[in-house]
Every structure is written in structure tokens, then in C-alpha cells.
Amino acid sequence: MELSGWRQSRAFLLCFRVGVALLASVPLFVLIGRIASGNLGPDPGQEVTQALGIAAFQLLIATLCITPMQRWTRWAGWIRVRRMLGLFAFFYACLHVLSFLQFILGWQDLWATFTKRPYIVAGSVAFLVLVPLALTSTKGMMRRLASDWKRLHRLIYVSVVAAWIHFIWQARSDVGEMVVYGVLIGGLLWLRARWNGWGVLVPFVRNPRVVKRRSI
Numbered sequence: 001m002e003l004s005g006w007r008q009s010r011a012f013l014l015c016f017r018v019g020v021a022l023l024a025s026v027p028l029f030v031l032i033g034r035i036a037s038g039n040l041g042p043d044p045g046q047e048v049t050q051a052l053g054i055a056a057f058q059l060l061i062a063t064l065c066i067t068p069m070q071r072w073t074r075w076a077g078w079i080r081v082r083r084m085l086g087l088f089a090f091f092y093a094c095l096h097v098l099s100f101l102q103f104i105l106g107w108q109d110l111w112a113t114f115t116k117r118p119y120i121v122a123g124s125v126a127f128l129v130l131v132p133l134a135l136t137s138t139k140g141m142m143r144r145l146a147s148d149w150k151r152l153h154r155l156i157y158v159s160v161v162a163a164w165i166h167f168i169w170q171a172r173s174d175v176g177e178m179v180v181y182g183v184l185i186g187g188l189l190w191l192r193a194r195w196n197g198w199g200v201l202v203p204f205v206r207n208p209r210v211v212k213r214r215s216i
């Protein structure tokens with residue numbers, strides 16, 4: 001459905017995009033504020049790593065919320081912020097990994113750490129599948145890859161599930177929070193399956209129902 005009335009105006013879309021960008025930057029500003037005021041508790045490196053990890057995870061989930069929001073509100077403006085949210089998630093994921101390497105690992109025993117700790121293996125999967133998505137997020141790549149682009153970008157489902165496994169695996173307490181995230185992710189994936197068939201959840205697989213309907 002076409003945009004209508006005030007929601008269609010360029011000014012509103014611009015405000016919406018700027019608002020979403022500001023919201024997505026909040027975790028970074030809060031973290032910078034905490035670093036500046038020395039309010040990071042007894043283990044600052046761990047605090048920074050955790051804050052960046054949770055920001056990446058939440059923004060990944062927010063990216064997955066865009067298509068349902070667009071369908072429910074019948075407002076195409078949502079789609080205009082999807083790529084930005086995905087790139088913010090990737091940005092925080094990069095900082096999270098760098099923070100882990102710098103503050104927790106000290107760049108030592110990389111191979112053993114990345115292959116022997118299962119929750120780090122899950123985190124690495126979540127991160128690595130985001131890399132091709134970020135690299136192919138430009139309009140040019142979208143055009144060049146055509147229908148393959150959509151199939152490739154279904155890797156986001158793998159990333160969010162791997163990130164959830166990574167999160168729950170290293171949790172020491174408050175499993176309730178992970179359950180809430182799990183239900184949310186499950187619901188978002190179920191919606192895709194309901195709209196486009198279960199095949200849509202598998203990256204790279206051709207799905208005729210998905211080619212007809214435009215959603216990832």
C-alpha cells in the first residue's frame with residue numbers, strides 16, 4: 001500500500017530516520033557517558049563487552065521487527081530504516097568483538113578461545129554471518145544480486161539464533177531475560193514462516209512464495 005497523508009511527506013520520513021538513528025545510538029552514548037564518569041563497576045572491560053553485546057543483539061531483533069511493523073501498519077517508511085538498523089547491529093557487534101579481544105582476552109590464545117569455548121563459537125557464527133550481509137547492504141549490491149540478495153540476507157535468521165544461543169550459553173543468572181528474547185525471536189521467525197512458508201527460514205534455498213512477496 002502507498003504511503004498516505006502526512007506519513008508520506010519527506011519531512012516526516014527524514015524525522016523518522018533521524019529519530020531511529022538517534023535511538024540506535026543511545027547505547028553508545030550511554031556507554032561513553034559511563035566510561036567518562038568512571039561508572040563501570042569493578043570490571044570495566046567486562047561491562048563494556050556486555051553493553052556492546054546486548055546492543056548488537058537488541059538491534060538485530062529490532063531489524064527483524066521491521067517487516068512485521070510494515071505489514072501491520074501498512075506504512076512503507078519502516079523499510080527505509082531497516083538497512084540502517086542492521087548496520088547499527090553490525091557496528092555494535094564489531095565493537096563487542098573488539099572489546100572482547102582487547103579487554104578480556106588481551107589478544108592471546110585466539111585459536112584456543114575461538115574453537116574451544118562453545119559460547120564463543122556460537123558468537124563467532126553470529127558475527128561471521130553478519131559480515132556478508134553488511135558488505136552487500138548497498139543499493140548497488142542489492143541490484144547486482146537481484147533475487148539472490150534476498151536469499152543471502154536470510155542469513156540474519158542464522159545470526160539472531162546463534163546470538164541467542166551465545167547469550168544463553170554464557171549466562172550465569174537471570175535466565176528469564178533470555179527466555180523473553182527467545183520467545184520474541186521465535187515469534188518473529190514464526191511470522192516469516194506463516195507468511196512465506198518454512199523454507200523462508202533457510203538461507204539460500206529458493207522459495208517461490210518469497211519471490212512473489214517482498215519480505216526478508
Ligand code: HEM
Pocket residue numbers: 046049050051053054055056057060093096097100104120123124125126127163166167170
Ligand atoms: C566473535 C564473536 C563474539 C565473541 C568472541 C563474543 C564474546 C562475548 C563474551 C566474552 C561475552 C561475555 C562477556 C562477559 O560477561 O564476560 C559476550 C556476551 C554477549 N554477547 Fe558476544 N561475542 C561475539 C559475538 C556476538 C554477537 C554477534 C552478538 C549479537 C549480535 C553478541 C551478543 C552478546 C550478548 C547479548 C552478550 C551478553 C551480554 C550480557 O551478559 O548482558 N555477541 N560475548
